[in-house]
Amino acid sequence: MHRVGTSAKNFALIGAAGFVAPRHMKAIKETGNQLVAAVDKSDSVGVIDSYFPDANFFTEFERFDRHVEMLHQEKNIPLHYVSICSPNYLHDAHIRFALRVGADAICEKPLVINPWNLDRLAKLEAESDRRIYTILQLRLHPSIIALREKILREGSGKRHSIDLSYITARGNWYLYSWKGDPEKSGGLSTNIGIHFFDMLAWIFGPPRSSLVHISEPTREAGFLELERADIRWFLSIDRRDLPRPPADGGTATFRSLKLEGEEVEFSDKFADLHTESYANILAGRGFSIADARTSVEIAHDIRHAKSVGLKGDYHPSAKPVRTAA
Numbered sequence: 001m002h003r004v005g006t007s008a009k010n011f012a013l014i015g016a017a018g019f020v021a022p023r024h025m026k027a028i029k030e031t032g033n034q035l036v037a038a039v040d041k042s043d044s045v046g047v048i049d050s051y052f053p054d055a056n057f058f059t060e061f062e063r064f065d066r067h068v069e070m071l072h073q074e075k076n077i078p079l080h081y082v083s084i085c086s087p088n089y090l091h092d093a094h095i096r097f098a099l100r101v102g103a104d105a106i107c108e109k110p111l112v113i114n115p116w117n118l119d120r121l122a123k124l125e126a127e128s129d130r131r132i133y134t135i136l137q138l139r140l141h142p143s144i145i146a147l148r149e150k151i152l153r154e155g156s157g158k159r160h161s162i163d164l165s166y167i168t169a170r171g172n173w174y175l176y177s178w179k180g181d182p183e184k185s186g187g188l189s190t191n192i193g194i195h196f197f198d199m200l201a202w203i204f205g206p207p208r209s210s211l212v213h214i215s216e217p218t219r220e221a222g223f224l225e226l227e228r229a230d231i232r233w234f235l236s237i238d239r240r241d242l243p244r245p246p247a248d249g250g251t252a253t254f255r256s257l258k259l260e261g262e263e264v265e266f267s268d269k270f271a272d273l274h275t276e277s278y279a280n281i282l283a284g285r286g287f288s289i290a291d292a293r294t295s296v297e298i299a300h301d302i303r304h305a306k307s308v309g310l311k312g313d314y315h316p317s318a319k320p321v322r323t324a325a
Contacts, residue, residue, distance in 0.1 A: 009033045009282070010078060012068060012103070014094050015085035016057065017042040020108055024083045025051040027278035036071065036079070039064035068101050079103045081281075088191065089184040092117045099128040106133045106281060110194045111292040113186040115300055122289050133286035136295075137273035138199040140280075143266040147259070148203045151228065160204065161260055162231040164196055165317055169239035169252035175217055182303060188220045188235045189302040196233070197224070198295035204229035207298055213314040215307040221318035222302060234315040241321060 011028050015021055016038040025048065028035050035052040038045065043059055058064035071077040082098035084091055084107040092112050098105035111134040112118060125132050138144050151160070170179075178184040185191040201207065205227025214221040218238045224231040234241075239252060246252040257264040280286050310318060 009080040010036045011081045011083055012079055013038040013083045016040040016045045018085045021085045022047050023274040024085055027275040030275045031278045037067055081106055087178045087184055088113055088186055095132055099124055099130050104131040108135050110190050110296055115297045118289050118293055132289055133281045134292045135277050136198050136287045137277050138195050139202055140273050140276050141266050144199055147264055151203055160229040162229050163258040164233040165256040167236045167241045167254040170237040174237055187303050190299040193235045194295045194299050197298045201294045210301050212302055212305040212307045213310055213318050221315045223313055232315040234317040238321055
């Protein structure tokens with residue numbers, strides 16, 4: 001069993017086999033802390049060996065739950081944080097678990113799928129005297145920080161025109177997993193878009209109106225009016241939407257943020273943002289329920305909107321999908 005120094009904190013991880021889990025393991029390691037237990041119904045978690053080979057691992061949540069209680073009750077080993085990388089629809093329940101065992105919760109995006117769950121969690125957070133944090137790492141990106149400072153210096157009188165594109169190619173498996181079920185993932189606007197909606201609202205202010213042009217399982221597009229910006233946005237997991245085929249071994253991801261037609265470069269410096277997020281959380285400066293609310297509401301409204309088709313001011317990529325890759 002792990003016993004770490006007095007300054008190090010003990011972590012548990014829910015969802016150890018997921019795509020984003022290694023970033024959390026790396027962040028726990030690089031901030032000088034210890035992963036003592038992890039759980040996932042899949043046992044494809046060999047990546048743990050690169051960070052915490054001695055961590056206890058469970059494929060059944062009930063046994064993981066019992067183990068966490070034993071750490072505290074029988075071995076006097078406190079659990080300080082629970083990192084949550086589980087499917088989106090389980091975040092609410094797993095945050096509640098963290099509070100119940102006396103730990104702070106660190107939850108991947110989206111904090112929850114539905115806005116009303118935020119109010120219930122805020123009430124539980126106040127009653128438990130523990131904290132609920134979420135990962136909004138784009139707010140820590142140097143280029144995004146610089147853009148926000150520039151916009152704030154200009155004041156509230158100027159409106160801006162934004163084109164946002166995010167294409168991250170996924171295979172057929174995506175639609176057959178929980179990510180392809182809007183009831184479990186929240187759809188593309190939540191599963192892959194919510195960080196960008198948070199970033200834009202953080203920079204340009206709260207939403208005024210929203211229109212959805214395309215709402216398909218693999219592609220979504222719309223128009224979002226914020227306090228200081230008009231935003232045409234496009235999200236896709238369809239490889240044919242990439243502006244160019246990925247090179248052999250290259251990434252099948254394309255990000256673009258254009259401000260008044262000029263590209264804002266923020267494609268690099270992503271590798272360390274989770275570690276920086278953890279460092280801020282450990283210092284008491286993490287992002288809260290209140291910080292997450294606007295983007296959760298934006299994504300929820302998009303998910304429940306009726307698409308109007310290609311009418312009005314729509315994103316240039318919101319056209320019939322390309323026939324060749």
